[in-house]
Amino acid sequence: MMPDSTIAITQAVLRALEGGEAVATATVIARPEGAAGPDVSARLLVRAEGEGLGSLGGGPLEDGARAAALEALRDRISHTVWLHPDGTPAQRADPSAYQVLIEAIAAPETLLIVGGGHIGLSLATIGEHLGFSVAVIDERPEYASPERFPMADQAICGEFDEEVRRFPIGADTYVVIVTRGHRQDETALREAVGRGARYVGMIGSRRRVGAVLRHLVADGVPPYELERVHTPIGLDIGAETPAEIAVSIIAEIIQLQRGGSGRPMRERRAKLPTADADAVADAE
């Protein structure tokens, strides 16, 4: 039989996905044979603060699972843990351990695109495809319209300084500044730095962005905040067209999220059997 709290847990998960408070769950997915503890599918939900829901039996196993779930809530990484009935970590696949699936559940992260031009449009398309909640800001009504950005959750028309300042930026926000001019870029960057965004990137040539960053330092923006800004923006894949530049920017964001090296996967491939020594000698 399913635990009584299942509906409440499902509702809390749905609320988290709709933008409410992030949660994490711990679910027993395998248990030692003959164990006295919780059954498979027993589930505990934890919040960063306040009461959780459900139960894994209330004993030390639940305490161990709760600790793992709270950690996942911070790191946003889902994984499996193996726990002894006393709550201490066990080896993977230990038959005397409980296997507990830890899932971090949070609303989609936000891609805030400042500038609704060609690059902004490509970014919105790719960003939505990747599961971001997309927001676009532009001063020009025709570049910040729902008609131009049907894939965006928000198309905001207004002054860059005011709208970026007003936009809720936090640890789940990726800000990409791609307006039509470096003055507007500078205005947007000034409002975006120092607010704890996961990523702030700004388009521009090395020379241009150098000038923008110097202006902001002169205005008293702490240099360590500016050091974190991804500018010039994107991974070096030789991008030229707006769509290519958008791919390069998104690749940089994925690299940040997933921790990749940015190097070709091919370099990690196993080597082919080497040609025999005679062939090598002939070639020389």
Added chain:
Amino acid sequence: MNDVYEALARAIRTGERVAVATVAHTRGSTPRRAGAKMLIRADGSFCGTIGGGCGEAEVRIEAMAIVQGGAARVVTVDLTNEIDGPDKICGGVMEVYIEPVDPFLRVDNAGTA
């Protein structure tokens, strides 16, 4: 919002029995990581992906049996075989937890919900 959860919410509302498959643990190279989810209905139709290909097809077949009254369990999908075959050549092993979701059972037991 996430498509799988949206489909799950709909199933709970309409009283449809479904199964949810979640990647729980992976070793080696696998297409999706822990936490990836799909929802499977009794007729085999589904929403979301745990990586596609033969491995996913195996999980779908197991899930259809679980929708029809099986118990929640972990299915291990081995993608290390058939290096020269057309599929499953990712080279990893994936443990997938499949759980039946029975809305009626939930409502009956929702004493504290």
